Amino acid sequence: MRLRLLSIVFLLVSGLLILVACGGDDSADDGATDTDDAGDTDGEITKLVAGTDATYAPMEYIDENGDIVGINIDIVDAMAEELGIEVEYKNIGWDPLFPAVKNGEVDFAVSSITITEDRQEEMDFTEPYYVANQLILTAEDSDVASFTDLEGKRVAVQMGTTGHHVVQELLGETSPDILAAESMPLAISEMINGNADAAVGDNSTVNEYLKNNPGDNLKTVEDDSFEKEYYGLAVQKGNTEVLDLLNKGIELIKENGKLAEISGFELVVE
Numbered sequence: 036m037r038l039r040l041l042s043i044v045f046l047l048v049s050g051l052l053i054l055v056a057c058g059g060d061d062s063a064d065d066g067a068t069d070t071d072d073a074g075d076t077d078g079e080i081t082k083l084v085a086g087t088d089a090t091y092a093p094m095e096y097i098d099e100n101g102d103i104v105g106i107n108i109d110i111v112d113a114m115a116e117e118l119g120i121e122v123e124y125k126n127i128g129w130d131p132l133f134p135a136v137k138n139g140e141v142d143f144a145v146s147s148i149t150i151t152e153d154r155q156e157e158m159d160f161t162e163p164y165y166v167a168n169q170l171i172l173t174a175e176d177s178d179v180a181s182f183t184d185l186e187g188k189r190v191a192v193q194m195g196t197t198g199h200h201v202v203q204e205l206l207g208e209t210s211p212d213i214l215a216a217e218s219m220p221l222a223i224s225e226m227i228n229g230n231a232d233a234a235v236g237d238n239s240t241v242n243e244y245l246k247n248n249p250g251d252n253l254k255t256v257e258d259d260s261f262e263k264e265y266y267g268l269a270v271q272k273g274n275t276e277v278l279d280l281l282n283k284g285i286e287l288i289k290e291n292g293k294l295a296e297i298s299g300f301e302l303v304v305e
């Protein structure tokens with residue numbers, strides 16, 4: 036009798052232990068993936084959660100079906116395919132994006148992020164996979180013909196971007212002539228509404244706006260002083276596991292020609 040009781044207790048306890056062990060797999064609900072909840076037992080990553088600011092067409096934006104799409108998304112999807120992993124995208128906005136990488140809320144960020152020295156102090160970056168530069172958007176009849184012509188003018192930018200930084204260098208860090216908006220489309224509408232004389236942002240996005248809005252009578256102005264900017268994927272500092280995997284993905288799509296095919300150019304890093 037006592038023996039039977041003991042074996043029942045034993046069975047119950049081992050059953051509980053199995054339940055507890057299985058309960059550890061919470062990859063479906065908490066988003067960010069680490070080795071424990073990557074969905075299999077040998078610690079290999081099978082899924083990653085990526086954060087983005089999907090307001091940056093054609094690079095990352097929401098399409099008419101409500102899906103997160105764009106050139107950057109195609110690039111990461113091509114990497115994921117080669118790596119045999121799944122990537123889930125979360126549209127969390129620009130301002131909360133770096134904090135989400137730093138606190139591990141997402142495994143990495145893909146958002147046309149320029150690799151800069153300041154950012155490298157806070158996060159780790161993959162190898163560069165895309166090249167861009169700043170571009171000025173202004174009224175067709177504006178007298179702005181170069182970057183320095185923006186002196187004395189009001190300039191709209193997306194807050195905390197490299198566009199914001201270059202304009203701060205020209206007009207002063209706390210210049211009241213800088214209109215720092217939450218997103219690039221909002222920065223551009225400030226200009227359209229007459230609150231700013233120009234907007235500055237990454238070339239792909241500025242060109243896309245120009246192309247899609249011919250009725251706005253705008254033009255773009257290039258300037259040689261704008262340095263080349265290289266996009267990278269940002270991961271939490273020290274997360275070499277995710278960093279190595281993403282770098283491998285970039286390598287694979289460079290080799291198979293997918294990266295050049297999606298970007299529309301062959302990346303040359305100077």
Ligand code: ARG
Nearest residue numbers: 088091146147148149196197
């Ligand atoms: N390349 C610029 C930067 O890194 C702008 C990126 C903005 N991206 C976005 N999805 N809003 O600062």
